[in-house]
Amino acid sequence: MYSEKKVEPMKSLSTPSQPEIISLRNDTKASRQRIKQQNRKAALVFWCFAGPLILGLTVFFYIPIIWAVVLSFANARATLTPTGFVGFQNYIDMFKDSAFTSSLGTFLLFALFIVPTTFAASLGMALLVNSVKKAQGFFRSVFFLPTACSYVLASAVWRMGIFSGTDSGLANTVLHLFHLNSFDWITTPTPPWFWLVLVTVRLWLQVGIYMIIFVAGLQEIPRELYEASYVDGAKKGWETFRAITFPLLRNASISVLLLNIIAAFQAFDEFYNIMFGGNLSLARPPLVYIYQVAMFNQDFGHGSAGALILTIIIIAFTLLQGRFLGFGKKD
Amino acid sequence: MATLVSQSMRPRPHKPKLTTGKVVSAILRYGTLIIMALFFLLPFYLMVRNGLATEMDISSPQWSFFPGSLHFENITELFSDPDVPFVDGMINSTLVAVLQTTGQILVCMLAGYGLARIPYRWSNTIFYSVLLTLMIPFAVIFVPVYVIVSSFQWVNTLQGLVVPGIFSGFTTFLFRQFFLSFPHELEEAGRVDGLGYWGIFWRIVVPNSGGIISALSVITFIAAWNAFLWPLAVGQDSSAYTIQVVISAFMNSQNVNMHELFLSTAIAILPLVVIFFILQRFIVEGYKQSGLKG
Numbered sequence: 001m002y003s004e005k006k007v008e009p010m011k012s013l014s015t016p017s018q019p020e021i022i023s024l025r026n027d028t029k030a031s032r033q034r035i036k037q038q039n040r041k042a043a044l045v046f047w048c049f050a051g052p053l054i055l056g057l058t059v060f061f062y063i064p065i066i067w068a069v070v071l072s073f074a075n076a077r078a079t080l081t082p083t084g085f086v087g088f089q090n091y092i093d094m095f096k097d098s099a100f101t102s103s104l105g106t107f108l109l110f111a112l113f114i115v116p117t118t119f120a121a122s123l124g125m126a127l128l129v130n131s132v133k134k135a136q137g138f139f140r141s142v143f144f145l146p147t148a149c150s151y152v153l154a155s156a157v158w159r160m161g162i163f164s165g166t167d168s169g170l171a172n173t174v175l176h177l178f179h180l181n182s183f184d185w186i187t188t189p190t191p192p193w194f195w196l197v198l199v200t201v202r203l204w205l206q207v208g209i210y211m212i213i214f215v216a217g218l219q220e221i222p223r224e225l226y227e228a229s230y231v232d233g234a235k236k237g238w239e240t241f242r243a244i245t246f247p248l249l250r251n252a253s254i255s256v257l258l259l260n261i262i263a264a265f266q267a268f269d270e271f272y273n274i275m276f277g278g279n280l281s282l283a284r285p286p287l288v289y290i291y292q293v294a295m296f297n298q299d300f301g302h303g304s305a306g307a308l309i310l311t312i313i314i315i316a317f318t319l320l321q322g323r324f325l326g327f328g329k330k331d
Numbered sequence: 332m333a334t335l336v337s338q339s340m341r342p343r344p345h346k347p348k349l350t351t352g353k354v355v356s357a358i359l360r361y362g363t364l365i366i367m368a369l370f371f372l373l374p375f376y377l378m379v380r381n382g383l384a385t386e387m388d389i390s391s392p393q394w395s396f397f398p399g400s401l402h403f404e405n406i407t408e409l410f411s412d413p414d415v416p417f418v419d420g421m422i423n424s425t426l427v428a429v430l431q432t433t434g435q436i437l438v439c440m441l442a443g444y445g446l447a448r449i450p451y452r453w454s455n456t457i458f459y460s461v462l463l464t465l466m467i468p469f470a471v472i473f474v475p476v477y478v479i480v481s482s483f484q485w486v487n488t489l490q491g492l493v494v495p496g497i498f499s500g501f502t503t504f505l506f507r508q509f510f511l512s513f514p515h516e517l518e519e520a521g522r523v524d525g526l527g528y529w530g531i532f533w534r535i536v537v538p539n540s541g542g543i544i545s546a547l548s549v550i551t552f553i554a555a556w557n558a559f560l561w562p563l564a565v566g567q568d569s570s571a572y573t574i575q576v577v578i579s580a581f582m583n584s585q586n587v588n589m590h591e592l593f594l595s596t597a598i599a600i601l602p603l604v605v606i607f608f609i610l611q612r613f614i615v616e617g618y619k620q621s622g623l624k625g
Contacts, residue, residue, distance in 0.1 A: 039451075039452070042449055042450055042451055043451050045445075045449055045527075045528045045529070046445050046449040046451040046454065048441075048445075048529070049441045049442060049444055049445025049449060049528070049532075050441070050442040050445035050446060050457060052438045052441065052442070053438050053439060053441070053442035053461070053498055053503055054442070054457060054460075054461075056438065056494075056497060056498030057460070057461065057464055057498050057500065059479065060476055060479065060480075060494070060495045060498055061464050061467075061472070061476075061498065061500075062460075063479060064472060064475035064476045064478065064479045065467075065472060065475055067475055067478060067479060068472070068474065068475035068478070071475075071478065080478050080481060080482050125367070128360060128363060128364060129364070131360060132357075132360055132361065132364065135361075139364050139368060141611060142368045142371050142372060143367070143368070143371055144611070144614075144615070145371070145372075145375070145604070145607060146371060146374070147553075147614075147618070148553060148600065148603040148604060148606070148607040148614075149374075149375075149557075149600055149603070150556070150557030150559065150575055150599075150600075151557070151559060152557075152559050152575040152578055152579050153378075153575075153578065153596040153599060153600055154374065155579075155582070156578060156582050156592060156593070156596050157374045157377050157378060157593075157596060158374075159582065160381075160582065160587065160589060160592060160593070161374070161377040161378075161381060161593065162374070162377070166390065166392075167392035168389060168390045168391055168392055168394060170377070170394065173394035204371065204374065209618050212615055212618055212619060213618075213619070216619050262468070265471075266468055266470040266471060268470065268559070268560050269559045269560065272559075272563075272579070273579050273582060273583070276582075276583045277583070287470060287471070287473075287560070290474060291473075291560070291564070294474045294477070295477075295564060300474065300478055303474045304474055304475060304478075306474075307471060307472055307473075307474040307475060310471045311467050311471050311472060314466070314467060314468065314471055315466050315467065318465075318466040319466075
């Protein structure tokens with residue numbers, strides 16, 4: 001609409017008679033004012049739409065992080081406001097604190113267990129489900145159903161029903177079938193079979209989501225590629241998987257890997273509920289430790305420092321993900 | 332089949348011929364799938380089996396698939412147990428999940444449309460500040476958020492449970508991407524009819540965005556219902572427990588009543604299983620778009 005109005009004064013420039021120039025000046029002034037007014041109206045409308053979100057993110061995201069930075073350099077025990085600044089002491093304390101560093105180690109160990117198993121299981125299940133013709137939807141639903149379950153509920157079933165240390169536990173019943181004695185799955189430090197409990201519960205809960213990502217990826221691979229490879233003499237199965245399927249699932253694979261690592265990094269629910277009490281020292285991931293520091297000990301200085309260390313680590317992972325997936329690249 | 336054989340000189344990759352190898356491979360595949368499906372359903376079965384059994388049945392060393400009879404009186408026992416605020420927990424969870432989903436979808440949908448369509452000079456800068464929040468999951472900064480929320484005196488309140496979870500950069504981002512590809516012609520038609528941004532949004536854009544609204548609502552609802560860390564931090568008094576916190580406290584208490592615990596898990600997951608079966612299409616779509624949420 002106002003592109004026409006802009007053209008008008010340009011035309012009048014070619015005939016530079018005095019009165020016209022004046023009228024031109026007035027014109028631009030008026031149109032500038034109109035544009036300004038329109039801009040102001042657009043700004044108002046924009047803030048009507050985006051305002052609530054921006055306000056919320058400011059209060060519940062940006063201000064907390066800034067406040068955490070302040071608290072992380074301060075003493076804040078049993079209080080939410082700093083009582084004396086201590087420089088980098090909180091950070092130094094956290095890295096010297098063997099419970100914190102070992103919680104980072106626990107995360108690494110956990111990631112080492114959970115990432116390859118989830119990757120292999122979700123890819124395998126996607127291939128298997130995708131390869132059958134009948135009841136495909138049924139199997140997809142069954143494998144996807146656990147994603148509706150919470151970590152708390154699954155932890156209850158795993159801890160009290162499947163891997164309970166008593167004779168009545170399901171896992172111990174299976175051991176009895178092989179004439180083995182009952183085993184205390186969760187509280188025995190060595191051999192560390194509690195990892196089996198922690199890994200299987202997460203595997204059960206999340207494998208469906210990753211399977212869906214892989215199935216979506218599989219369905220995007222053009223059928224002609226397989227047909228062409230059969231013509232070239234490739235055998236159905238491992239050869240086509242290695243030459244076509246797997247390379248073309250590159251993006252899905254990277255998504256699954258990195259989403260999985262980031263999710264493992266935030267592990268809290270199942271560790272808190274399965275290893276509750278004294279057993280937490282066997283396997284305590286970073287978030288659980290920070291929860292204990294901040295909520296049990298009410299030490300918000302160290303808690304904030306720990307949270308910021310986690311934040312920096314997770315940003316590094318996210319940037320890595322962006323790099324691998326080629327965000328921000330043009331091609 | 333006769334006609335097929337006569338044309339068999341031409342390669343027909345799509346017509347399957349039954350060979351022994353194919354039959355064996357099909358049996359293997361379906362066999363594996365069925366065994367895996369049984370393993371995946373086993374935990375749900377345990378919830379119901381133990382939930383409707385007696386304490387004796389559950390602790391019996393002789394494990395059986397169908398112990399004794401079904402004890403539906405366990406349900407009234409659980410609902411009236413004074414030590415377990417089960418009903419309060421279900422009510423709190425329902426309130427939290429409904430309010431958080433409604434709030435998040437409303438706030439993020441509006442912001443997504445504003446960022447996608449309304450020309451404003453700071454629009455890009457604001458979009459980047461929203462994107463920045465995607466890099467840091469809510470769980471990682473729960474301590475700082477808790478500090479802010481408790482300075483509002485929001486600990487043990489419904490708003491403390493609900494409000495911080497409303498503002499999702501992720502949901503906003505997904506809505507913005509969707510609105511960017513919304514057909515301009517429809518919006519132009521509304522403009523010709525004299526509608527402003529607000530009118531176009533509510534009368535034209537929202538009614539035509541049912542798919543994405545349903546998809547994101549469902550996964551937001553599931554995430555809100557299943558959330559644990561934040562409700563645990565903010566709901567410190569048992570009157571403010573969500574059902575997840577109720578069950579967690581129950582399982583970590585001294586003398587756990589097994590059949591009540593399992594029954595509570597079965598009932599707590601029931602709403603989600605119902606939603607799952609009705610809206611599965613949208614859930615799959617939601618997860619596909621978001622990769623992973625919550």
